[in-house]
Amino acid sequence: MALIEIRGLSKAFGSVKAVDGVDLDIESGEFITLLGPSGSGKTTVLRMIAGFEVPDSGTIKLNGEEITDLPPYDRDVNTVFQDYALFPHMDVITNIEYGLRVEKVAKEERRKRALEALDQVRLSGYGSRKPNQLSGGQRQRVALARALVKRPSVLLLDEPLGALDLKLRQQMQIELKELQREVGITFIFVTHDQEEALTMSDRIAVFDKGKIQQLDRPAAIYERPINEFVAGFVGVSNLIEGDAASKLLGKRGTFTVRPEKISIDSGGVASTARKAIGTIKEVEYLGPATRFNVDLEAGVRLVVLKQNTQESSQEVMSMRGKSVTLSWELESEYQVQ
Numbered sequence: 114m115a116l117i118e119i120r121g122l123s124k125a126f127g128s129v130k131a132v133d134g135v136d137l138d139i140e141s142g143e144f145i146t147l148l149g150p151s152g153s154g155k156t157t158v159l160r161m162i163a164g165f166e167v168p169d170s171g172t173i174k175l176n177g178e179e180i181t182d183l184p185p186y187d188r189d190v191n192t193v194f195q196d197y198a199l200f201p202h203m204d205v206i207t208n209i210e211y212g213l214r215v216e217k218v219a220k221e222e223r224r225k226r227a228l229e230a231l232d233q234v235r236l237s238g239y240g241s242r243k244p245n246q247l248s249g250g251q252r253q254r255v256a257l258a259r260a261l262v263k264r265p266s267v268l269l270l271d272e273p274l275g276a277l278d279l280k281l282r283q284q285m286q287i288e289l290k291e292l293q294r295e296v297g298i299t300f301i302f303v304t305h306d307q308e309e310a311l312t313m314s315d316r317i318a319v320f321d322k323g324k325i326q327q328l329d330r331p332a333a334i335y336e337r338p339i340n341e342f343v344a345g346f347v348g349v350s351n352l353i354e355g356d357a358a359s360k361l362l363g364k365r366g367t368f369t370v371r372p373e374k375i376s377i378d379s380g381g382v383a384s385t386a387r388k389a390i391g392t393i394k395e396v397e398y399l400g401p402a403t404r405f406n407v408d409l410e411a412g413v414r415l416v417v418l419k420q421n422t423q424e425s426s427q428e429v430m431s432m433r434g435k436s437v438t439l440s441w442e443l444e445s446e447y448q449v450q
């Protein structure tokens with residue numbers, strides 16, 4: 114039995130169908146990410162699991178018991194918000210203890226568990242600081258400790274890293290994943306950042322227009338996107354369709370090839386590989402790699418990503434305007450809906 118079972122979940126705001134018939138099973142100990150563009154309904158799903166929003170229809174079960182209509186405080190789940198929601202006048206340890214105080218946990222036990230949680234988020238020694246004496250990353254950790262201290266079965270995280278700069282964000286992604294493994298709590302994580310989702314998740318549910326478009330492991334989502342939307346939203350989509358598909362691939366439909374699977378002018382490709390002639394229109398030097406935009410004779414533009422193992426920036430930049438042959442293995446080419 115799944116830890117969380119969601120069936121036929123729907124919610125409209127006026128004429129907007131925010132969530133439209135979502136079914137989702139979440140396993141115990143899983144790190145699952147709800148990924149999608151702004152307005153796709155992922156936050157509303159999270160809020161219905163938390164109990165902040167009442168669904169129009171559908172059910173949510175936790176541990177086999179229906180919780181759809183229970184108030185938030187009667188659910189064995191806890192939420193970490195993007196804005197941290199820390200009390201500014203309380204020091205860190207008191208902030209972390211707060212939920213336990215509400216639950217009337219004895220003082221000694223409270224302190225013990227709060228110190229444990231502080232240690233889990235690597236902030237031992239910061240207990241007496243006020244939130245405004247902490248960096249953004251540290252405040253984020255306190256918010257996390259405050260949720261962990263209650264030892265919920267499920268932790269809901271709504272874009273918790275959204276306010277951090279890129280470097281800190283990437284560091285926190287790794288730490289958060291490690292922490293989740295350590296504590297073994299089920300994490301349901303909302304983000305619009307595909308890289309973040311790919312890095313952290315056991316599984317990803319890709320949302321668009323209130324529906325789950327695809328639910329799978331990160332590698333499967335990336336390598337075998339089910340439709341055009343997922344192909345475009347998760348990674349750069351090279352879509353080959355219509356006449357271009359007939360000319361280039363000899364088949365009808367819409368196909369995708371990831372940019373890093375395409376080689377430029379490399380001699381040693383297998384005879385089974387696809388070949389396509391084109392002209393380099395744009396070159397973007399990215400440091401460790403270069404991105405080429407290539408217009409093919411078949412009438413489609415493909416993005417190619419190439420590691421800069423040997424080449425200098427001048428060498429790659431000078432390739433703009435050159436005629437090239439692109440090639441890729443047949444197994445890198447997928448049909449999407």
Ligand code: ATP
Nearest residue numbers: 126129131149150151152153154155156157158305
């Ligand atoms: P974001 O990343 O921007 O938070 P999201 O994918 O989480 O987007 P939701 O916040 O779930 O999307 O919103 C889905 C749709 O429902 C949007 O069109 C949004 O404007 C609408 N919506 C959400 N909450 C409310 C509300 N309380 N009142 C009216 N409309 C709402």
